[in-house]
Amino acid sequence: MNELVEKIGQCVERGKVNKSSPYPNDMKGMDGADEFTRQALEAAVGPDAILQVCNEGMQRIGARFSRNEVFVPELLMAAKAMHAVMVHLEPFFKTGSIRAKGKFVLGTVAGDLHDIGKNLVRMVIEGNGWEVIDLGVDVKPAKFLEAIKNTPGCVVGLSALLTTTMVGMSKTVQEIKAQFPATNVIVGGAPLTMEAALKMGADGYSPDPQGAVAFLDKVSVANITQ
């Protein structure tokens, strides 16, 4: 049984989604995250154990990404494999067998249609046990405000790829902070730095999805201890 669980973690790390996926080349024709998760659940492996091993797989690939050993396509494939696992685990979230750590409202800011960073963060954070409300790309400040209003206690993540859309990001952060000062906001994206993030009034910044997970975990612990 342990071997089965280990294989799920390996599939997540390597981005092996399912048997029909030709990626990665050396795992062609082999079962993937989809098949191994089904088999594990049939063998009565607990969903918590599966989620845990997925997180470890994502952490390993995330660490390799931070060291520039793998790049965005590999990370996206890992997130895709993670998603294949999450499809099987979704019923357990719904019944409360697994509890979400919190709610995370996420979107790429107005004027920016890039979804790579946002999608990576969504998939990694979902895999880490958070419920993600994905508002998509080119999200106007009003849409963020409405989502925050409808999701009390949420944390907000703003993504931008373009240098040009950082102005819009700054405006969005300011509007959120003006209306919901207690809401934690994390920003991320290629043109950003911690200095720029703090200047615009954000509570956190991360250059990669693993950093966003660390921020959310910190916020979550702070909320619990308050």
Added chain:
Amino acid sequence: MTDQQWEMLQKTMKGEVLNPFPVGFIIDCPWLPNWYGINILDYFSNDDLWLKANLKALQDFPDVMFFPGFWAEYGMCTEPSAFGARCTFPLNEFPHAHRVIQSVDDIDLLPQPNPKTDGLLPFVLNRLKLTQPKIEAAGHKIRFAVARGPLNIASYLMGSTEFLTTMMMQPEKIESLMKKITKYLKDWLHLQMETFPSIDGIFMLDDIIGFMGEEEFRNFALPYFKELYDANVSVKFLHNDAPCKVSAPLLPEMGVNLFNMGFDITLNELQQLTQHKVTLLGNIPPRDVLASSNAAKVSDTAVRLVNSLQDKSKIIFSCGGGMPPDVSSENITAFVCAVRK
């Protein structure tokens, strides 16, 4: 660019260290319209305002080389429009194109665009033709054929996440898409060159390069860029302000001899990575310093940049990436003065 500026550019690219040091900026719709005092839609839709905005920048900063110079563009909509992408033009925000490929099967159905007639490309060309006499009367020439790069266009047509994951899952589909886009871009660049014999440069912008590892870069980027830069022009200019450590050593093989990078890498490091074969345009932080700081901080950052260089040849001082919105004239002047002093 004037003949004198073009000559300065050529000398710099040959390794001559000019005195004073050259300064250049990429300028386009994120900065120029609002700096000139008009909204972005007016800039796109009115030939006269477009020309006046460009001419004012040249007049106010005569010591700056502006790249590509008189860029007739419709932001990110320009090239995807020829594939039938729906284009959204807000009044004073940057336009964007909507994806046309909803599933990988759509790739085979995608039309092969004709740059002479399709999308916004005839508008781009005609704007340049109509304004060419005034551009030349001001002492400038149209020097560059310009296009977004093939990976950038593919990511707009398909969505960047889908593009990069399909690259891993169904590489043959992405190869087919890249071939189609490359043929289109080649036609487009050559049409510009045929129309304006003064063109002696190709300028492409592609930041999707920055997200790939070396294997993907060699398979899905290198051969297509090589083909596109394989033209009889002296300046082969690439902008990629996403990470560039993987692609930088391969810039000479791509055919690139002038490069504008992101601000997260030093010019010294890039000189090493490119084996000193590529002229570099950069590299102060565009937003944190050039747009958001005061003139004193801009000046100080520029001086530190100049002093940090072990080898000052093949460098054009600029910011990492293009000129961002909200950069003031005062900050540009401070940068130019600090570098030239």
